[in-house]
Amino acid sequence: MKKWIAVSNGAINLGGVSSGVNDENLLAINSIFGTDEPIGLNGIHGKLWEKLVKGPVADSELTEDERRLVTEFMAFGIASDDDAHESRITVVDSPWLQSPLHELVYALVACVARETGIEIVFIKGPILQKQGIRSRHHSGDVDVWVDPDRIAELTEYLTDLGWSEAPDIWAGTEGNHSITMHAHPWACDVDLHRYMPGCGVSPRTAFSVVRENSEEELFASVSCFVPSKPMSRVIYALHELRPEFERKGTLAQIRQCAQVLSDGGDRTLEIVADLKATNALKPALDIGFPESSIDYEPGLPLNWLWLSQSNRITGYLLAIRMLPWRQRIIILSRLVWPSKAIVDSTNSHANVLVDSNFMGRLLRIKRGIVGNKSRKTR
The missing domain is CATH 3.30.460 (Beta Polymerase; domain 2)
Structure with a gap:
């Protein structure tokens, strides 16, 4: 006879945590299949999954409707009939992080x-x-x-x-x-x-x-x-x-x-x-x-030393010494003519908007030489 357990790549009980929600069985669960966002369960679905958390739960202990739900849970990657599953969940607590x-x-x-x-x-x-x-x-x-x-x-x-x-x-x-x-x-x-x-x-x-x-x-x-x-x-x-x-x-x-x-x-x-x-x-x-x-x-x-230089150009030239020769050539080429994605990213961090990729590259070189007072917060 099958016995069911709860599995997931992370689960929290949001009961009393979410604004405007008063449901002690409100759960957020990561599927073991790696979905784009957590699966939300509440009400009878949340109660049933928490029952599996305390399991294993035998098929005979479930109603027909619960067996149907557990089968759906398995399809979503939050239940299993393998009690040795490495993603088994045996406790679900409230979140301790603010997010x-x-x-x-x-x-x-x-x-x-x-x-x-x-x-x-x-x-x-x-x-x-x-x-x-x-x-x-x-x-x-x-x-x-x-x-x-x-x-x-x-x-x-x-x-x-x-x-x-x-x-x-x-x-x-x-x-x-x-x-x-x-x-x-x-x-x-x-x-x-x-x-x-x-x-x-x-x-x-x-x-x-x-x-x-x-x-x-x-x-x-x-x-x-x-x-x-x-x-x-x-x-x-x-x-x-x-x-x-x-x-x-x-x-x-x-x-x-x-x-x-x-x-x-x-x-x-x-x-x-x-x-x-x-x-x-x-x-x-x-x-x-x-x-x-x-x-x-x-x-x-x-x-650490290359980051301590007065500007990026000097720092980058020093940092290249850390690399094997083949990687040095790659970095030098990127420094001279970086990809559009790198140019856009660094100009965005510097709060600079440009219409031309060529101008974006020139401004990036200028900042490397004279320094840039606008830095991304670490």
Whole structure:
């Protein structure tokens, strides 16, 4: 006899959460088939699915109408008769993120990674607020540190689910520290990080350090890996103090990061050393650990140094040194004559509107030389 269970790539109970809705069985569920948007259930449908959550539920325990509904659930990818299904859901909680949709995105990405064997760790975002590192709760996107050897695979899987890769001059090269995946149906961008600027070790070693200093956290009923609190402190400081040409970390930012790092004590210092990020974080470490004997690395990592240049042209020419020769030629050609998509994207970030692709390219070169005061918020 068949026994039914609930399955999904993430589920939350919105009862009492959604404005104007008073239904304790209002559910939002990601299908295991990867649909463009969550499936909504309420009333008898919501009650029946939550019954499966507490299951397995034998066919004999269901009415004829319920058996028909469960068959429909199975067709939609939210029920199964395999009680060992890897996407089985045994609890459905209320969302803890301010945006329930963002929480479902965390769960969906985690499930995609799990099913394909790609290791990931969710970084920054609301976990920082939950760990007491920052006061702001909501983030506009989802940040994921990905196994650098498989980031291209995860990009392809997310593309199949409706995300699209943002144009980037460094795309497909080792100079690309992150890939922004723009959302259409999900209205939530996903940033896939290959490495974090400021780390002097290889991307593979850096990811191993993050993975070894991670713990589990539930997002939309799905277990996800997030950094430990000491690890989050280091990631926070690297992100906040990362230079972007003429824009450098302010004294207020340095002091804030110094406090965040010092609150983590010796374990935080050990992680900074493991990542060989001491020089990148030196201004904050000098303030936060005035009595500690810190073994600083000889010189800044190149992935930090090129961002510290006074303009983009100088920075890009320095960054090219990080790349194999074949990739250097690709980037040089893109710098000289970038694609229309890259030109449109960078001009949009600079709040510049042009009718001509030729003029757009010229303006982009000018900004690279003299600097651009209008920067996208990180």
